Amino acid sequence: MLFLxxxxxxxxxxxxxxxxxxxxxLVRLKQIPQAPPAVAxxxxxxxxxxxxxxxxxxxxxxxxxxxxxxxxxxxxxxDTNGEQRLxxxxxxxVTETIRRDPSDFVTTGVDLDAASYLGPVASDARGLIQRVxxxxxxxxxxxxxxxxxxxxx
Amino acid sequence: MSKxxxxxxxxxxxxINDCWNGIGVRGDSSCPELKKYIxxxxxxxxxxxxxxLLDAELPADHLAHxxxxxxxxxxxVEIDRQAVVVFRIGDEWLALPxxxxxxxxxxxxxxAVPHRRNGVALGLANIRGELLACVSLREVLSLQxxxxxxxxxxxxxxxxxxxxxxxxxxxxxxVDEVHxxxxxxxxxxxxxxxxxxxxxxxxTLALLPWQQESSVGLLDDxxxxxxxxxxxx
Numbered sequence: 001m002l003f004l005x006x007x008x009x010x011x012x013x014x015x016x017x018x019x020x021x022x023x024x025x026l027v028r029l030k031q032i033p034q035a036p037p038a039v040a041x042x043x044x045x046x047x048x049x050x051x052x053x054x055x056x057x058x059x060x061x062x063x064x065x066x067x068x069x070x071x072x073x074x075x076x077x078x079d080t081n082g083e084q085r086l087x088x089x090x091x092x093x094v095t096e097t098i099r100r101d102p103s104d105f106v107t108t109g110v111d112l113d114a115a116s117y118l119g120p121v122a123s124d125a126r127g128l129i130q131r132v133x134x135x136x137x138x139x140x141x142x143x144x145x146x147x148x149x150x151x152x153x
Numbered sequence: 154m155s156k157x158x159x160x161x162x163x164x165x166x167x168x169i170n171d172c173w174n175g176i177g178v179r180g181d182s183s184c185p186e187l188k189k190y191i192x193x194x195x196x197x198x199x200x201x202x203x204x205x206l207l208d209a210e211l212p213a214d215h216l217a218h219x220x221x222x223x224x225x226x227x228x229x230v231e232i233d234r235q236a237v238v239v240f241r242i243g244d245e246w247l248a249l250p251x252x253x254x255x256x257x258x259x260x261x262x263x264x265a266v267p268h269r270r271n272g273v274a275l276g277l278a279n280i281r282g283e284l285l286a287c288v289s290l291r292e293v294l295s296l297q298x299x300x301x302x303x304x305x306x307x308x309x310x311x312x313x314x315x316x317x318x319x320x321x322x323x324x325x326x327x328v329d330e331v332h333x334x335x336x337x338x339x340x341x342x343x344x345x346x347x348x349x350x351x352x353x354x355x356x357t358l359a360l361l362p363w364q365q366e367s368s369v370g371l372l373d374d375x376x377x378x379x380x381x382x383x384x385x386x
Contacts (some may be wrong), residue, residue, distance in 0.1 A: 025215070026216060027220040028217065045224070046225065067208050067210060068209050068210075068211060095204050
């Protein structure tokens with residue numbers, strides 16, 4: 001399986017590329033007033049508004065650095081009705097992919113309710129890589145905020 | 154080559170140890186790691202430097218450029234194209250999808266089959282040692298033979314056997330001339346005029362513009378094979 005690597009702080013995390021549609025450079029986002037801080041905004045993706053969540057803000061409490069290696073990962077996200085929608089994820093150091101067997105990832109034994117998106121870990125020469133599950137990323141409050149209203153097609 | 158002047162952008166970039174210019178393949182190749190990696194592009198130091206370059210601050214117009222870029226609709230690749238083989242029967246230029254074609258053969262002898270002379274079934278032809286049923290498209294489409302004046306040696310030289318296959322049925326169709334392959338987009342198809350009451354119209358799906366003023370009739374291969382197989386049964 002192919003995984004897309006990114007960083008939160010100094011640690012590396014992996015997303016299943018099957019859930020990723022595209023990796024985009026940073027773009028200018030339209031802010032959403034009064035939204036939770038993790039919601040970075042909305043941008044126009046080929047004529048369709050796509051909400052963007054800043055993973056650094058969500059997990060570390062600080063916005064992602066504005067660098068060339070900080071990118072928007074466009075992922076499939078199932079909304080409350082089970083329909084696949086697009087969700088943008090701002091992540092740092094999105095520069096690498098790795099090919100690993102899913103069985104290389106073993107559970108950490110640490111299960112945080114607040115961070116249920118964190119999955120099992122695998123190790124390589126540079127340390128541990130933790131899997132991140134896109135489906136679990138948003139709290140129900142944020143998910144309802146971003147995906148409750150049906151988008152007019 | 155003169156180096157570009159250092160701008161604020163360059164200053165913000167992390168300093169990079171460009172060892173490949175010194176001891177690597179672009180320098181004197183004295184790096185001991187080269188024995189292992191053969192070329193600097195295989196070396197992790199080189200890859201790390203590339204990643205470090207991406208850690209630079211955003212260039213000034215970066216956000217604006219990419220914001221407008223991703224807002225545009227993706228240009229659609231035109232895949233709705235079709236290739237057809239253009240051939241002539243009498244005075245009529247016709248076309249069939251090129252996917253049907255197995256071979257364009259030189260005309261040979263058609264062996265008549267007793268009691269199978271209904272006009273459409275011409276007999277059997279020998280194509281590379283294989284006996285295939287030979288059918289007359291002229292008869293099916295009720296086309297007239299070319300005017301007598303045209304049927305001289307020059308035109309007879311253009312005659313070919315088209316070996317076409319659909320759903321495992323292989324047939325041989327003698328034609329007066331094969332022009333070649335024409336590629337077109339579905340948008341270019343012109344609907345068949347409703348006033349056209351010839352038998353050809355029944356078998357024609359659409360007209361294709363060809364060679365300035367003229368057009369080619371694209372035949373309905375499904376219907377055509379159905380009729381041909383019926384007449385052979």
